[in-house]
Amino acid sequence: MPTGMIILVAVAVLVYFGLAHRILDRMRLSDKAVLGVILAMILGGLINIRVTGRPNELIFNVGGGLVPLALAIYLLATADEPGETARGAVASLIAGGLVYASSRLLPVDPEQSPLIDPFYVYAIIAGVTAYLAGRSRRAAFCAGVLGILLSDAAHFVEAGVRHIPSRTWVGGAGAFDSVVIAGLLAVGLAEVVGEVRERLQGGTAHAIGKGGEDKGEREKGEKEHGQES
Numbered sequence: 001m002p003t004g005m006i007i008l009v010a011v012a013v014l015v016y017f018g019l020a021h022r023i024l025d026r027m028r029l030s031d032k033a034v035l036g037v038i039l040a041m042i043l044g045g046l047i048n049i050r051v052t053g054r055p056n057e058l059i060f061n062v063g064g065g066l067v068p069l070a071l072a073i074y075l076l077a078t079a080d081e082p083g084e085t086a087r088g089a090v091a092s093l094i095a096g097g098l099v100y101a102s103s104r105l106l107p108v109d110p111e112q113s114p115l116i117d118p119f120y121v122y123a124i125i126a127g128v129t130a131y132l133a134g135r136s137r138r139a140a141f142c143a144g145v146l147g148i149l150l151s152d153a154a155h156f157v158e159a160g161v162r163h164i165p166s167r168t169w170v171g172g173a174g175a176f177d178s179v180v181i182a183g184l185l186a187v188g189l190a191e192v193v194g195e196v197r198e199r200l201q202g203g204t205a206h207a208i209g210k211g212g213e214d215k216g217e218r219e220k221g222e223k224e225h226g227q228e229s
Contacts, residue, residue: 003177003180003181004176004180008042011184027141028078040067041063041064041067042063045063048062048169048172056160056168061170061171064170064175064180065171065179068183071145076088079138084136087135087139088143091140091143094143094147095133096147096148096151098147099122099148100151102121102125120177122182123178123182126143126144127183127185130143130182131190143186147182148179152170152175155168
């Protein structure tokens with residue numbers, strides 16, 4: 001079973017038992033909706049739609065391409081603030097550009113890369129970039145997913161402009177893993193960093209409040225002491 005499928009099954013288990021409820025709530029997604037998306041991705045991973053034929057073929061995998069694309073567009077379109085939508089769009093372009101640039105440097109064949117599969121490298125680049133540029137959980141997730149898909153689109157356009165026979169399989173094979181890992185990595189980073197920041201800010205606020213109370217007690221004591229004198 002592909003890595004992306006295994007990860008989706010693991011996420012489905014976490015969602016089913018309510019262990020991901022907090023993250024989903026902050027992204028304004030219900031457990032049932034996410035389980036439906038995961039099921040659609042797993043089943044859709046078996047379906048490919050050929051958009052164009054040779055010499056420049058374009059094939060969309062339903063589970064790894066169309067379903068996450070639709071989810072990312074929906075999340076960006078329903079964001080509460082226009083700024084979050086803009087950040088998500090810009091972060092997607094940045095992530096897509098970096099993934100595309102890295103694909104020019106890494107070998108096309110995974111067997112030529114002894115240390116790590118290039119598709120995992122693309123996922124890490126997209127996920128980290130998506131978090132740094134997107135910031136919020138929703139924008140980061142969308143940018144991670146769209147970054148991989150935009151990179152595939154760029155390869156298709158390049159092949160067409162240069163008249164190079166090619167086959168672009170959006171969301172298929174290794175790209176399926178990249179889409180899943182990039183999206184989850186981005187939202188995971190946003191959640192962890194956001195949680196740490198909230199705890200630090202809460203601790204600071206508590207310390208300030210405690211300091212204020214101590215100061216008030218000291219002033220009260222000094223006032224009572226003056227009256228006794």
